[in-house]
Amino acid sequence: MKGLDVKGLNVKDRTARSRSRIGRNSGTRALQRVLGVLAVTGVCLASAPPVSATPAASRPTDTGAPGSDESPDFGLADSTECVFGGDVIKSTPWSLQRILLDQLWAQAKGKGVKVGVIDTGVDASNQQLRSAVAGGKTFVDGAADKDIEGHGTRVAGIIAARPLKGTGFVGIAPEATVLSYRYTGGKEKQGNSGTMTSAIKAAVAAGAKIINISSDTANRKDNGPLRDAVAAAVASGALIIAAAGNDGADGKSADTYPASYPGVLAVAASDRNDERAFFSQAGDFVDVAAPGVGMVSTVPTDGQCTADGTSFAAPYVAGVAALLKEKYPDWSAAQIATRIQETAQRPGRGPNRYIGWGVVDPVAALSDGSTPAESPKPDPPVEAGSGGVVPMAVTMGETEAERERRVAIYVLGTGLALALVVAGSGVAVRDWRSRRVATSGRSGASGRSGRAGQGPGR
Template sequence: MGVLTPRPRTRTSGTRALQRAFGVLAVTGVCLTTAPPAVATAAPAAPAAPTRLAADDNPSFGLSSSSECDFGGDVIKATPWSLQRVLLDQLREQATGKGVTVAVIDTGVDDSNPQLRGAMAPGGKNYVGKGDGTEDIEGHGTRVAGIIAAREMPGTGFAGIAPKAKILSLRYTGGEEKQGDSGTMSAAINDAVAKGADVINISSDTANKKDNATLRNTVANAVKAGALIVAASGNDGANGKSANTYPASYPGVLAVAASDRNDERAFFSQAGDFVDVAAPGVGMVSTVPKSGQCTADGTSFAAPYVAGVAALLKEKHPGWSAAQITTRIQESAQRPGREANRYLGWGVVDPVAALSDDSEPGTRPQPDPPVAQGAGEVIPMEVTMGETKAEQERRVAMYVVGAGLLLVLVASGSGVAVRDWRNKRARQSG
């Protein structure tokens, strides 16, 4: 399917002209919002002014909502289910993300939304146009940023997981005239590392799940430099088959699948051995351009949930490495079994559990130890057809006591009988 160039719009319903990457899910009526940048082996575009490459290297970006959504609309008053499952007061006592910067490599972040006005870090950049990355035509990056660091606001129960973290917006795609590619994504990753971002969130994957040498090398260098990269696993998992997606499956990247309200894999979430952990990705409330909030589904919104938890851990444990933080997230997750599986990885992230354990983690998660034979088994009571040993002992004791009393009575009675016999003989002889 060819690539469609986006047009300016203010409603998410208008973005349906861009849907392509997750067509199988669109057919079923499910609304998914991961933004896949198409990748080829062409040379990357220059970071300052990326060139327009061949059509198959341009991203085909899909964005829709589970309901008609006005940019600049109203907020949702209720607390989203993805936050209801967390003891927020207890979590906020541990950390809020203060002093931590999360780079959002996406379609831009519109900081005119009231919940994001105070969340932006300086140094943002637009790789497909001019400006500092705070223009977002599609609304995708604004949603991602909100899940990470939307400020608390009266009138709504929604806020970011790390509501005091800063967002560094690096707009690598979503332009009106120029579309991003492997070059702009790679340039944005390099920029995030150079500017000292503590966490890097990438809520997109490559079109057709194609590996790319430029992107692969960029990610490898970022990981080597100590970057903590969180990436969405992708939304092509409706068939349940495993498939690698990029950059999520590159070594050192924390790959996030989507879970539903039952802590099970969202049916669209891409499965694969590369999946590290899962997080809520269904009916996700977040900020949209201008003002207001809307809901949407996708691993795009599971990844920033985890990026927010990583920001909290970075604030609480600034000396921990990226590998240690990702290990703590994986080891504290609600595990589906002793070890990881290809659907949920090590399990569904548990923010409070991740923050509550202050022990220093290793650099890779470990499976739970096997249960020893007989350990933890219920030992049934012994079934007897007669009396128990205790009952037998009580019965014997009663016999002994009874026999003793009988002997006393016999002895007493014998003494009386002997005395009467002697008195009788004495009278007869006298």
């Protein structure tokens, strides 16, 4: 389909691509499963029919270019569980299990904070989002509170989905307000970097202090008007949080936009081990990472589904930013970004090109009572003896205590050996004396016997 690549939704011209990885691997994974089963059973695959990536009933309305019959499996998982208007997932997602939610929400829930979601629209009919969506604007055909793709609805759910009985899924900031700006995902008219630029300006004008963009420009190209719109938003005090990208399987660095623009908090995806998800784009522009694998969230009409991608790592961080904005309303966007980065979990003192300053730690970000600077600083080096821990001295010889133990063992061993020698000598002397007495007795008896045998006939 013209304008569409396998990495997500590429609409015409200088388009923004979704950071979702759902449609990209679904057919491949399904085919791999079929091939594996048939290989084991020895069934010939020569006449095997193609495997459908997604059940027809769960596919969204055609969003291809005019005149095209193709439809991207955008936002859909390779599972029949992913159906718009389907069931909810009962268990608590792993991305929320890693957080002490009671401790987190005791400090803030995002109340009064407006979060702009610049995406494919947010379907307000989902019962976890009905009271969350409160405004927005569309720049393509269709209403801002509708979403035929499902991508924007997932993004919004991770940020601000309300609690719902029967499911463990809920948004990071369950009292934040979502403003939906539909810059792409239209049925007849698709958006591009121009509509994204307009959406950013509209979000700033509406008072959104946190803006989530889970897309990038096609072919990773810089764009002048988009760059200017981002700069103006940053100057106004808004914190733009953008997905880093899903083209990082080769591990090579590459800039993506708008994530690479100054003042934007670029988010990579991490896995269950707090390591970079293999698909997450690497680069010096990456600021922080967040869970982006197996992410549960809301879908249009009702229900939930799972998805992978930096698209769903960015709103995780946007939710944390909304909590910080409620707790510290006077903090600047740069201070909020700094707090998120400095409290993230990382393997080193500073950032790296894979997960930036580390994997976001929401509880740590809200619990630190200090006032952050405008930019993050590396952790101070750990000095010997700090933290009440006394390191063991490294020596090439034995310590005094070890020497005393060695001498004590020698003395004890020598004393025991002497005692054994004395005892053994006493037994030997006693046995020698006994044998001597016995020998003398036998010799005396023999002499008396010989003298008695001599007769008087001499």
